[in-house]
Amino acid sequence: MADSTNAPSSFWTQANALLRKNLTFQKRSMITNIQLVLSPLFLCLLLVLIQNLVDNELDKPSNRCGCTCVDTDGNGQCETKCGIEYSTLDQGFSCPIPHPPEWPPLLQIPEEQFRAVRTDFTSYQDLPNVSCKRTGSCPATVLITGNNQTFAQSVSANMFSTTPLNINFSDILYSIADAALGSRRNTENTNFLDAAFFSITPIDFLQPQCASNSQFTIPFQLGSATIQQDVHCVQSLHLWRNSSSEINDELYKGYRKGNPERQINEIVAAYDFLNSNENLLNVTIWYNSTYKNDTVSQPLALTRVARSVNLASNAYLQFLLGPATKVLFEFVKEMPKPETKLKLDFANLLGPIFFIWVVVQLFPVILTSLVYEKQLRLRIMMKMHGLGDGPYWMISYAYFLAISSIYMICFVVFGSSIGLKFFTLNDYSIQFVFYFLYINLQVSLAFLVADLFSNMKTATVVGYMMVFGTGFLGGYLFHYFLEDSSFPKAGIIAMELYPGFALYRGLYEFAQYSFAGNSMGTDGMRWKDLSDGKNGMREVMIIIALEWLIVLGVAYYVDQVVSSGRGPLFFLRRHKKNISSSFCKSSLRRQRSKVFVQIEKQDVEQERERVEELLLESSKTHAIICHNLKKIYPGKDGNPEKFAVRGLSLALSQGECFGMLGPNGAGKTSFINMMIGLIKPTSGSAYVQEQDILINMNRIYTTMGVCPQHDLLWETLTGREHLLFYGRLKNLKGDSLLHAVEESLKSVNLFHGGVADKQARKYSGGMKRRLSVAISLIGDPKVVYMDEPSTGLDPASRNMLWNVVKRAKQNRAIILTTHSMEEAEHLCDRLGIFVDGSLQCVGNPKELKARYGGSYVFTMTTSPDHEQEVENLVRNLSPNASKIYQISGTQKFELPKQEIRIADVFEAVDKAKSRFTVQAWGLADTTLEDVFIKVARGAQTFNTLL
Ligand SMILES: *[C@@H]1O[C@H](CO)[C@@H](O)[C@H](O)[C@H]1NC(C)=O
Ligand SMILES: *[C@@H]1O[C@H](CO)[C@@H](O)[C@H](O)[C@H]1NC(C)=O
Ligand SMILES: *[C@@H]1O[C@H](CO)[C@@H](O)[C@H](O)[C@H]1NC(C)=O
Ligand SMILES: *[C@@H]1O[C@H](CO)[C@@H](O)[C@H](O)[C@H]1NC(C)=O
Ligand SMILES: *[C@@H]1O[C@H](CO)[C@@H](O)[C@H](O)[C@H]1NC(C)=O
Numbered sequence: 001m002a003d004s005t006n007a008p009s010s011f012w013t014q015a016n017a018l019l020r021k022n023l024t025f026q027k028r029s030m031i032t033n034i035q036l037v038l039s040p041l042f043l044c045l046l047l048v049l050i051q052n053l054v055d056n057e058l059d060k061p062s063n064r065c066g067c068t069c070v071d072t073d074g075n076g077q078c079e080t081k082c083g084i085e086y087s088t089l090d091q092g093f094s095c096p097i098p099h100p101p102e103w104p105p106l107l108q109i110p111e112e113q114f115r116a117v118r119t120d121f122t123s124y125q126d127l128p129n130v131s132c133k134r135t136g137s138c139p140a141t142v143l144i145t146g147n148n149q150t151f152a153q154s155v156s157a158n159m160f161s162t163t164p165l166n167i168n169f170s171d172i173l174y175s176i177a178d179a180a181l182g183s184r185r186n187t188e189n190t191n192f193l194d195a196a197f198f199s200i201t202p203i204d205f206l207q208p209q210c211a212s213n214s215q216f217t218i219p220f221q222l223g224s225a226t227i228q229q230d231v232h233c234v235q236s237l238h239l240w241r242n243s244s245s246e247i248n249d250e251l252y253k254g255y256r257k258g259n260p261e262r263q264i265n266e267i268v269a270a271y272d273f274l275n276s277n278e279n280l281l282n283v284t285i286w287y288n289s290t291y292k293n294d295t296v297s298q299p300l301a302l303t304r305v306a307r308s309v310n311l312a313s314n315a316y317l318q319f320l321l322g323p324a325t326k327v328l329f330e331f332v333k334e335m336p337k338p339e340t341k342l343k344l345d346f347a348n349l350l351g352p353i354f355f356i357w358v359v360v361q362l363f364p365v366i367l368t369s370l371v372y373e374k375q376l377r378l379r380i381m382m383k384m385h386g387l388g389d390g391p392y393w394m395i396s397y398a399y400f401l402a403i404s405s406i407y408m409i410c411f412v413v414f415g416s417s418i419g420l421k422f423f424t425l426n427d428y429s430i431q432f433v434f435y436f437l438y439i440n441l442q443v444s445l446a447f448l449v450a451d452l453f454s455n456m457k458t459a460t461v462v463g464y465m466m467v468f469g470t471g472f473l474g475g476y477l478f479h480y481f482l483e484d485s486s487f488p489k490a491g492i493i494a495m496e497l498y499p500g501f502a503l504y505r506g507l508y509e510f511a512q513y514s515f516a517g518n519s520m521g522t523d524g525m526r527w528k529d530l531s532d533g534k535n536g537m538r539e540v541m542i543i544i545a546l547e548w549l550i551v552l553g554v555a556y557y558v559d560q561v562v563s564s565g566r567g568p569l570f571f572l573r574r575h576k577k578n579i580s581s582s583f584c585k586s587s588l589r590r591q592r593s594k595v596f597v598q599i600e601k602q603d604v605e606q607e608r609e610r611v612e613e614l615l616l617e618s619s620k621t622h623a624i625i626c627h628n629l630k631k632i633y634p635g636k637d638g639n640p641e642k643f644a645v646r647g648l649s650l651a652l653s654q655g656e657c658f659g660m661l662g663p664n665g666a667g668k669t670s671f672i673n674m675m676i677g678l679i680k681p682t683s684g685s686a687y688v689q690e691q692d693i694l695i696n697m698n699r700i701y702t703t704m705g706v707c708p709q710h711d712l713l714w715e716t717l718t719g720r721e722h723l724l725f726y727g728r729l730k731n732l733k734g735d736s737l738l739h740a741v742e743e744s745l746k747s748v749n750l751f752h753g754g755v756a757d758k759q760a761r762k763y764s765g766g767m768k769r770r771l772s773v774a775i776s777l778i779g780d781p782k783v784v785y786m787d788e789p790s791t792g793l794d795p796a797s798r799n800m801l802w803n804v805v806k807r808a809k810q811n812r813a814i815i816l817t818t819h820s821m822e823e824a825e826h827l828c829d830r831l832g833i834f835v836d837g838s839l840q841c842v843g844n845p846k847e848l849k850a851r852y853g854g855s856y857v858f859t860m861t862t863s864p865d866h867e868q869e870v871e872n873l874v875r876n877l878s879p880n881a882s883k884i885y886q887i888s889g890t891q892k893f894e895l896p897k898q899e900i901r902i903a904d905v906f907e908a909v910d911k912a913k914s915r916f917t918v919q920a921w922g923l924a925d926t927t928l929e930d931v932f933i934k935v936a937r938g939a940q941t942f943n944t945l946l
Pocket of ligand 1: 148149150151278
């Protein structure tokens with residue numbers, strides 16, 4: 001065992017110890033963990049429920065293929081008929097269509113007010129006058145060009161038939177196939193029902209010259225129903241342009257957007273006949289692809305283009321073979337389809353705001369657990385027992401990352417298994433990378449934010465406020481900016497610097513892709529989609545990855561500053577060289593020249609000299625050397641500065657137990673806190689095992705044990721687990737670890753009755769105390785600090801504890817503070833009485849008693865009449881005796897030891913007894929208690945006088 005404890009534990013040993021501790025800790029909070037992991041499942045199920053409600057709503061008759069009651073056989077009774085012809089336009093979408101209706105092919109005609117007219121920005125005089133807009137008679141223009149103008153113009157002359165529309169009602173489609181029909185109405189996303197035929201906007205019928213009676217109605221059969229559609233004549237115009245670039249230019253200038261104050265000139269189509277001739281038809285056609293119905297957001301159904309192609313080829317054929325020859329384009333129709341349902345993937349719409357909560361919810365969980373260790377000072381407790389920052393960071397980080405990963409995996413698996421498209425459609429590898437990057441950022445962020453909090457409750461409240469705030473702001477504010485295409489991209493990116501919004505953006509993109517994928521029956525996001533300019537995923541991933549690295553660095557740095565109490569620029573400072581010899585000379589000189597305002601007690605002065613000598617020689621025999629250690633708390637709120645420790649010098653050798661006595665608030669705990677690295681001394685220096693506490697605290701920690709005044713324990717870990725953890729930190733392994741833990745438990749009487757395996761929160765105050773002492777001693781530390789170790793212990797446990805400490809002090813230095821004189825006398829080789837920030841005296845208990853208590857206390861009780869006689873008796877024994885107490889016959893005197901012999905006292909009392917009745921009498925040596933009270937009172941009077 002001895003050799004294993006000599007070497008400080010390695011990085012991996014510490015990491016292993018911490019990991020095992022964390023896992024045990026985690027096991028204890030299983031229920032919380034299960035709740036945590038189930039919460040995404042709960043949210044996913046909620047989404048599925050909402051989705052079902054929405055589906056049910058969509059499945060209502062008003063959304064399904066419609067039915068009406070019609071009297072078909074004329075018997076006055078109506079029969080229910082269902083099908084596309086009995087549906088409203090909305091219902092029609094979901095009908096089964098075994099025989100899709102046929103629709104005459106149409107051209108896309110610009111709205112009347114947008115049709116091309118003569119303007120100041122076009123030089124073409126052949127365009128109609130702008131006055132046509134007032135009468136609503138503007139022609140629809142077609143532009144023509146080609147290598148051979150004669151040819152192109154003769155061909156295009158055939159495009160629009162001049163014969164009046166002659167409708168054969170028994171074959172409507174055939175009879176109107178030759179006419180150039182068009183519509184101003186935009187297309188829908190399917191052509192099962194051409195919206196142009198369900199619109200009050202009439203169908204346009206293009207002719208070079210409109211007859212006066214140019215408006216009539218055509219009946220269309222739709223199943224068994226008939227639709228009456230108005231048709232009216234629009235004048236067509238075909239104009240020659242010299243080149244295709246002229247056409248381009250004209251089209252460009254006529255563009256509707258970016259041309260608000262000037263006129264808009266739109267055309268139906270433009271044809272470039274290129275090198276076409278009698279033997280060859282080679283034609284380029286311009287059409288406007290932007291026509292679409294924005295509310296459905298579908299690209300132009302190409303059905304509108306087909307007719308413009310047919311127009312050219314038909315005209316060419318007529319040019320070659322005469323007007324009688326025609327390639328008629330009678331109708332277009334969709335392919336048949338079965339009944340469909342309206343679909344609305346609700347999960348994708350609501351997804352981001354739901355899922356952002358799921359993901360961000362981890363943040364307060366991690367934050368609280370980090371702050372928990374900080375608030376209970378467990379982090380520093382671990383540090384004091386040798387846990388380095390490296391293993392702490394590595395394990396804590398890896399640990400929270402693992403928890404986050406498990407959580408996210410559950411989240412995605414649940415979501416996928418209940419079939420949410422949000423998960424199933426998008427590439428899992430993208431989801432993995434995105435979530436992995438984000439949880440890394442989140443864990444780092446929690447580390448950073450944890451540095452700002454010291455209270456778990458505040459941290460929890462703030463954490464959850466951040467969760468809800470992020471969700472709501474993301475869902476209602478950021479979302480709005482995302483959808484606003486006019487909002488600058490840089491602004492979006494700037495907002496994404498806030499991690500919550502970056503997360504929201506990622507989820508939003510997933511939702512967009514799976515929504516589109518779901519409604520169009522395609523895939524969701526794939527890696528190749530990341531290069532899509534509209535997809536913000538790539539930027540978000542880059543932002544998250546960069547922030548992760550930065551936040552992690554900053555968090556580590558802040559942690560170093562906060563936890564070590566070093567200045568914010570600690571790494572700039574050069575490490576001071578080893579101390580013992582070089583440092584002291586200068587500071588000693590400074591000290592010597594200083595005038596001590598306080599009249600030092602001789603022994604304290606001796607101790608100081610001893611320390612100064614020790615510092616000059618590089619001694620190895622002393623475990624602890626403090627030199628002129630001071631701690632001054634700066635004045636606050638107008639209060640003066642508080643001198644907690646005013647220049648303390650002390651040296652302890654190995655195997656010595658030093659007891660520090662002192663009233664409350666004397667500065668004992670401040671002193672201990674300085675020695676264990678919790679606070680920094682204002683001035684002075686201290687060496688533990690030759691290491692400077694200002695520089696090499698981390699090394700000191702590997703050979704140090706602390707029993708703090710308040711027990712620093714994990715509530716859910718058992719006593720045994722605590723000792724196992726700290727034992728491992730102290731490099732105990734295998735059997736020697738188990739043995740040491742068992743011994744330790746036995747020694748503090750926590751072994752029997754299953755106490756060792758109870759959780760620490762179920763311990764009584766005394767049990768916690770004993771566990772703390774056991775922790776401070778495990779792993780054979782060379783220096784141990786015990787801050788009031790026996791407080792709250794019953795006498796039996798206290799005796800047991802004393803034995804433990806006594807045994808422990810063999811080869812280590814122990815500094816112990818206590819209020820119990822009995823304890824100090826029992827355990828300590830030397831004592832110091834510490835009052836008001838400085839030592840009043842130092843020495844072993846006997847010496848102190850001799851020095852400060854150099855007197856006996858003589859007590860005698862008689863009847864009040866004999867008081868004077870008793871006093872005379874005492875004066876005879878010792879002229880310098882002083883009366884310290886007198887009440888109804890009982891008197892107490894202090895007799896200087898050097899003036900009396902005990903035998904004389906007995907003799908005198910015997911004589912006295914013969915003269916009057918002595919009810920009781922006693923002679924006692926001074927107790928340490930008396931010394932303490934005397935010294936403390938003296939020092940305090942002295943200080944108040946100052
Ligand atoms: C242009 O087309 C016309 C009509 O087809 C034809 O007569 C004439 O030869 C063509 N001109 C050239 C230069 O090809
Ligand atoms: C109308 O069409 C039907 C069927 O194609 C045909 O029999 C009839 O002769 C046509 N009527 C006229 C007036 O063209
Ligand atoms: C777009 O479609 C909606 C219904 O789907 C219709 O109400 C609206 O009038 C259409 N807009 C145009 C410009 O055709
Ligand atoms: C094409 O159509 C869109 C939308 O209907 C319109 O804004 C635009 O001006 C048109 N472009 C041309 C060149 O006519
Ligand atoms: C059609 O016109 C284009 C553009 O002038 C030309 O490159 C192509 O060779 C022509 N095609 C034929 C078959 O002549």
